[in-house]
Amino acid sequence: DAGVIQSPRHEVTEMGQEVTLRCKPISGHDYLFWYRQTMMRGLELLIYFNNNVPIDDSGMPEDRFSAKMPNASFSTLKIQPSEPRDSAVYFCASSLFPSGSYGYTFGSGTRLTVV
């Protein structure tokens, strides 16, 4: 397996534009997580899915953020409209279980810069 694949690796966009981040989890992993990393707040959980169903989106900062998982092999995180404070590294991770016991596999992240 190629691991968790995220695209794009880098995204620079202007304030107000729509941004879509993509993630392909490891095949067979039932859980998918979206995290955001900033210097100030560290690694924060935004939302997670179980078998393509969103379980907890309480970490999503605002209505401008939305996430979908239309099938077991693909998820998107969308920001519309984007703002400079959304600049961060966004990670997708997948796992067999929500507990860390079976290990989370992280993607390489998408570095988003909103100017």
Next chain:
Amino acid sequence: SQELEQSPQSLIVQEGKNLTINCTSSKTLYGLYWYKQKYGEGLIFLMMLQKGGEEKSHEKITAKLDEKKQQSSLHITASQPSHAGIYLCGADSLKWGNTPLVFGKGTRLSVIA
């Protein structure tokens, strides 16, 4: 909600020196996980600790769990440039692990020659 505090926030050590990173939880630790992040890359799993007093080693990295103190430490012996990166601790917030991991803010380690 559970919070993990890591110390120090950043660390610069000379190659060959030993160092320790600490992770303290605001609540009981049921499972503690150490990850390493190379600059510009994703997180790589290092070790898992689940029992009080447990100690694990991998190459020159040793992690311990002090359940009573709700704390874990990561010790690197004879540091090398390859150890440079961001070390993050993560924890299961519930005993039966049905919730995602919460993470500390990380400790940024630089190793200089």
